[in-house]
Amino acid sequence: MPPPFATPRARALGFGMKKARLARNLKVRELGRLTDLLPQNISNWENGRRVPKIEELAMILGALRVGPAERARLFNLARYANDPNWLHQAVLDGPTMLTTYVSYEQAAAGMAGWSPALVPGMLQTPAYTRAIFAGTAHPRSHVENVVMVRLARREMLIGRNPLPCRLLVGEAALHQNIGGPAVMAEQLRYLCSRMQLRNVSVRIVPDGIGYHPGHYGPFIIFDYADLPPIVYLEHYRSNGYLYDDPNVADYRKAIETLSSLALSHQDSAQLIEAVIAELAA
Known part of the structure; x- marks a missing residue:
């Protein structure tokens, strides 16, 4: 073999x-x-x-x-390069792992992801990202490096060959008090602006709909033009990359299940606008 x-x-x-x-x-x-x-x-x-x-x-x-x-x-x-899957114990936003993740993202022909409780990193504002790190022990220089990397990643969504990006976000992400009302409102307004891009699909999966595979945590499926797909898993103190066909197939099924439960693009945008209005009240 x-x-x-x-x-x-x-x-x-x-x-x-x-x-x-x-x-x-x-x-x-x-x-x-x-x-x-x-x-x-x-x-x-x-x-x-x-x-x-x-x-x-x-x-x-x-x-x-x-x-x-x-x-x-x-x-x-x-x-260990021939091992099909990779679980890495490391600081999630450590320089090496952050660089590795961005390299996977930059090489991708398309991506589909699920984020249950946070706005996806590629769509985060600087203030929102800084607020996430406010309660951690990371030095300020590291936090600013993460902010700069996430700002640079935005460029993949625009330009001559924008990355097709299909994102499903849990409703809980809209109601987190990360950085306070002003930071959350700015973040959600930016999220709405990115939803206007033709290559970006953001849909909200509502709370209170019972069990679904998204309860197990966030993940991203990267597809490539001439290489096999890879699933990225994100955990608190580690991350992982899955490669073998059965795992990838299961995560594709999970994405389709979450898509079937998600609000339409229009209803998702209306829900986000309603939350912004609540934050401004």
């Missing part, structure tokens, strides 16, 4: 290799000449289609003068 193709760790390894190469302002062919490795192999490793041998990875990281901590991280990814 052939090894899994473009697994979550294989792609994360490729993201790291490409980032290291770009940090040295090298093209793939130039790196190939430096290491005596085929450029086509390097390209396949960087996009996660193949996994380099440890000695090949060592040659690349040595040529790129990658530091010890990042070398250790990439070697660990390579050792």
Whole structure:
């Protein structure tokens, strides 16, 4: 049986290799000449289609003068790159995991997600994001980095090739007192503005409708033009990436179930506007 193709760790390894190469302002062919490795192999490793041998990875990281901590991280990814799923114990918005997540997002051809209690990160205002972190131990510099990353992620929704984005949001997210009424009102107004984009679908799943698969927590399905889809799971102190077909199929069913329970686009917008009016009263 052939090894899994473009697994979550294989792609994360490729993201790291490409980032290291770009940090040295090298093209793939130039790196190939430096290491005596085929450029086509390097390209396949960087996009996660193949996994380099440890000695090949060592040659690349040595040529790129990658530091010890990042070398250790990439070697660990390579050792377990054929595992189909990936549960990572880490600070959710730590620099490494945040960069990895954004890399998955940037490479995607489309995404569908469920957010039961918070406005999705890509659609958050700076004040809302800062309010989320207000009760944490994260230093201010880290919080501001997260804010800047989330602002940059907005650009994927506009421009020449905007990312198709289908988001289902729990009604509870509209009523959280995050940052106070003014911050919540600003956030919901921005959410309404993003709902006007042709490539963005935001629909609200109402409270009080009984059991549904969304009760187990938030998730995102990333689809790619020429690679298998990946499901991203977000937990308080960890996150995970699922790759194998049965898991992906189950999460697609969950998205369809939540879609069947969600309000229409128009009714969702009206509900959000009503909550904004309540906050202003």
